[in-house]
Every structure is written in C-alpha cells, then in structure tokens.
Amino acid sequence: MKRQRPVYRIPKLNVIPIARKEFRQIRRDRRALGLLLLIPAMMLVMFGYALNFDVKHSALGVYDEDNTKTSRDFANLFFNSEYFDHTYQLHDSREMDDLLDDGTVLGVVVVPTDFSENITSGSEAPVQIVVDGANANTATTVLGYINAIIQQYSSNVMAKTFSRLGGQEIQMPIDLRPRIWYNPELRSAKFLVPGLIAFILTIAAVVSTSLAVVREWEMGTVEQIIVSPAKPVELILGKTIPYTIIALISTVTILLAGYVLFDVAIKGSFLWLFIVTFVFLVGSLGLGLLISTVAGTQQVAFMIAVIATMLPTFILSGFVFPIRNMPPIIQAVTYLIPARYFLVALRSIILKGVGPSAFWDQFLLLSAFATLTLAASSIRLRKLLQ
C-alpha cells in the first residue's frame, strides 16, 4: 500500500483520496460523528456503573414456628446477616406465598416446631428453605448465603457443646483457604468492562460502515463512483480507513474511562492490545461494509447490522453468558461471532496480563475474519459496480 513506485504491472492503489472524501462526508454529519466518537465511552461509563451480578440488597423471610430460645438464636443469625438487607419475620405460613409471589423476598427459611428439641437431643434438625428460583443465578447465590449461615451455626453449636463437655476445643478438620486471582474482590466491573468494550466496539464499528456503500446507491451518487477509475479494493480500503481511525480514538477513550472510573488497569502489553484491537476493528468494519454491499437499501442494511451484531454479540460472545455452559451446537455457533475471540484476548491482556501464548489462536482467527470480510466486500462491490 505504501509502495510509491509501481513495479511493472502492480498498480498504485488510490486509497488516500477516497479516504479523504469519506472523512469529509463523515465530518459533515456532526451528530453522527459525535455519536461515533463519544458514545462508546459514555456507554461504558453508564453501563459499567450500573451493571453487576452481585446479589446485594436482597430480602429474606424467616418463619420461626418453634419460637424457643434456640430457634430464636438461629433466626437471629439471619436477621443480623450482612448478606440480606431486610429480613422479614413471618407469623403465618400463608404470608410466605404473598412475599414470594410479589417478589418482596427471594427466599424464606422455615424453622419447624421441633427444631430446638432436635438440636439439643443431637438428632438432625430439619429446616426448610424455600427460594424463588425464577432467576436461577440469583437463587443459587442466595442458597449459598443461606447455607453458609447454617454451616456457621452448626459448627458454633458443636464447638460450644464439646468445649463444655470435654474442655478440648473442636475445630473443623479441613480448613478451606480460598484465593481468587486477577480479581480478588470478585468485582463484576472487572469482568464486565472488557466485555463491554468488545460489545460496544463491535456495534459501533459494524454500524458505522453498514450504511457506507448502500447510501451511495440510495442517494444516487453511485454513478460517479462507477465512472471514476477507483477499483473496488481501493473503495473498500478507502472507506475503512476513516472509520478505523474514529474507532481507534473511541477505543482509547473507552480504555481511559475504564481505567479512571473502574480501576481496570491494563496489566499486559499495550502493543498487543493495540494490534488485537486494530485487527478486530478492521474485521468488524469490513463486516459492516459487507452488509452494506449486500443490503440494497439503508433500511435493510440497518436491520441486518442490528440483527447480526446486537443480540448475538451480547449473548453469544461470552460477554455475560459463559460459552462452556451452552449446548454443543450453540457453542459451535459462537465461533461465528468475532467478538468471542476479541474478548478472550482482551481479558487475557487487560485482566491477566499474559502474553500472546494465551491468545495466539484467537488472534489468528481474528486476522482470518478481517481478511475474509474485506475480501468478500471487495468482491461484492465489484459485482455491484459492473
């Protein structure tokens, strides 16, 4: 591309004039340009603050049928727990239905009448836990909290009794020492910010170019292109360059916002981050151009772009839903989503700080994707121009 002196029949590519023209056109629509430059960072800020999976501020109900000193001690553990914001005291079993139906509480702990008797006599004391399973993810977490409280109660009672009996202190035989790497406080922001970056960039890139070619048709400027000496490859490259620059600028603002506001620092190499992002952007812009050459009208281009990127990238890229939990056929489908590869590389570089050994295969696939979309859109465009 940079070659100044054409060797034999390798022609000089007229990319720069086309890129310049495209730039001018983008600049004219101030709102669109502003949207493309600023919106990605704004989205990141908004969503980064708002989104997390942590199950906080949830409420629980406790129905103590036993109502003895022992059962009240047990119930108090739930009332004083920091896992739950509110704990409602139930006085009637029918209350349970209402509280769960209208979503006031996520779960109810029922302490049956023979609880204290069972506890002191040393037999198993059944306790009933009812959880709202509608949101399975939240329910699992709530169950984990409740189980932890019960476990804590059990070991307390055991330890107390034995120290009273024999004086010797009893401890649990296994001492679990959990350690969490890369994100010790398990902050959702750290998990979600790289995902948001991949998601927002995909949409911004595909959307920004998906109208680029088809617009010329609808506006009637395509005749000028046909009579101009520009080749399809030059047109495609010329249309990609300005948008790549815009997208790179918005990537930088996104990363800065992530660092300043969410403390998501880039642990790995900046160079690799740049290379991977660049290849991904070129591929996504190429996908947008491909859509643009296939669509026929701006409306159809818009619809294809949204349908092909928005929900699939959100759901199939591993952004929030772990790919390994999907059924095998759907896992196969996720290989069609380029954001999937980008996301693995992003998380490796930003959060883990590891080198290309962890994502070289992803990088190769991204490069293949970029080559494929650019080539396919050039071929499509050649057909259209004839």
Next chain:
Amino acid sequence: MNATIRTILEIVRKEFIQFRRDPKMFAISFIAPVFQLIILGYAATLDVSNIPTVVCDQDNSSISRDLVRKFSSSGYFTIVDDVRRLNQIDQEIDDGKASIAIVIPEDFDRNIASGESAPIQIIADGSESNSAGIGMSYASMIVASYSQKILIQSLQAKGLASRIPGRVDAEVRVWYNPELRSRNFMVPSVLALLLMVMTMILTSLAIVKEKETGKMEQLAVSPIKPYELMLGKLLPFLIIGVIDVILVVLFTNVVFDLPIKGSLVLLLGLCLEFLMTTLGLGLFVSTISRTQQQAMLTAIFFFMLPMIFFSGFVFPIQNMPPIIQYVTYFIPLRYFLVIIRGLFLKGVGMAALWPQTMALLVFGIGIMSMSVFRFRKRLG
C-alpha cells in the same frame, strides 16, 4: 371519515407492496426472529456446571483422592488436569484452560489423622467473577460437608457417636423453577428483547427514509393528512409485529418446552401493548433524525442498548446505583419483562401485573402522541 380510512388503507397497501418487493425484508422480519430466538434462547444461560478444574494433589492419599472425587462427582466441576507442581497451575489458569484449582498439600492425610486442622487451597479465576463466585460457593459447600463427615466419624470413633448437637439439615425447595434452570428465566426475556429490537428497527427509519430520499416533499404537497400518513405507516409494522409475537410465543412454547402458566390471551394482549410503545419509540426516533444514519445511531445507542442493559434482563435492577434505578423507570422493557416472566413462570394474572400494565399504557400513549406532534411539526 370514509375518505380517511381509504387514504390510510391506500398507504398501507403501498407499504406492503414495497415490503413484498424486497425478499430480504421478508426474511428479516419473519425468519430472523425465530432463528434468533432458538439460538439465543439456548445460549442465554448462567448456570454454572462443569467448571474446568485442575487438581494439584501433593498428598495423594486415599483421603485426599476421596475429597477430589467428591468434587468431580458433584457435577459442578470437571477435572481437566492433574498436576504435581504448583507453578503448573499458573500456566493452566493463565491460559484459561482451567478456571478453578484445588491444591491439597503434602501432609493433609497426617493432619487429619492427628486432629489438627488440615489446610487446602482453592484458587479461582476471578476474571469471570460470576462463575468464580458461584464455583467458590459450591467448593466450600463440598468441603464443609466433607469436613463435617470426617468430624462426625472421628467423634464416633471416640464413642461420642449418637449425641452430636447442632446438626441442621437444610431441605431446599425451589419455587417457580424447580430445577433452577436459568433457561426458563432467560427464554421469555429473550423473547421480549427480540420483539423490542424487531419493532424498533422496523419503524425507526420509516419516516426519515422518505425525508432523505426526497419523497417527503411529495407527501407534504399531497392532500394526505399527517395522522393519516402516520397511521398508514404504522399499521403494516403493527401487523408484522403481531405476526412476530405469535411466531416467537409459539416457538418458545414448542422448542423450549416452556408452557405459559398464565393466560395466553392476556399474554398476547400485553405483547400488543408493548408493541405500541416500541413502535412508537421507533417512530419518534425517525421524526427527530435528519438522516438514516443518524436515526440508526440514535435508535441503537440511545434506545436499544439502554433497554437491553437497564431493563433487568440479566443485571438485577436492585443492584444498580440509586440514580440508575430511577432511570430504569423510563425503560418500557423493564415493565414488560416483569409481565412476561410473571406470565410464563409464575402464572400470575392481572391482579399482580396491573401496575406494569398501566405504566406501559402511559408510555405507549405518551410516546405515540409525542411522535405525532413532532411529525406534524416537520410536515408543517
């Protein structure tokens, strides 16, 4: 009056002719939603199972192997590798081959036999915070119950067998979704998202398209009144939307084996109500944009993305900061998600859903009148 209806029908006919002429529009409007529903519905699951786990059992005694077996037979963990040296774990987790590592140090067996506390370490890859948190809580449950088993065995050996106080047996019952499949929760939500996306992309270019291609001038000088044009534009999309509703509800029911616990009539009625708000929002976008590109960007970034993220689709609203929680009240999808989950999973009726129904109604009327107002101003 008759003339009005005739004019509207004429516009509807013209729109349908245009629609029929483009086979891509047909495919996008009717085949894409069904396709997406099936793929996305199967994909959208937060269930944590088969977490790839690497084991570093330096003790390698019968008791340590027994503990590892407890992990692998739980269904939550899949042992992908067995390593000897600690630094091999780094590599596996760095490369993403394993998300959890179990480290059992050398004298595990001896510590337990001597009654001392035997440490074991679980390492989780926190870059996937949700899976890591849930995996950790599964791991601690497994270890705690195993620990308790050992304790009770050793006490029994000392003759303290029958009287061990404080044993609480938790009997868990899960309502609405007994197998705790997140799919049951997600599929109705995916359905709602799809309806929102489909209807908004149909209408958000509807008017700006005419404007950009210069047909608006022709319409402005024609005797067609603004509201006639508006209705004529809207009706075809409403019809497409209704067909989409029927298609996706049908496929949800058949493919995902997810029966509608509430009333089907109520479900279809409330879907229609939701369609009014999203079609209205699309039209509104169309009236405030000058070019199709602007309309597209506005629709995506200011309407669709906030709807996806702030509606409570995967991210619970109660976790959001208070200011954002107020913002979510302006997200119509928020109300519709409550409605559609209530109808599919809980089987509730109007008695529980009327606040959401009212909110959607207010939205629908509000946004429709706003776009008619904007539209009138543009033509005038």
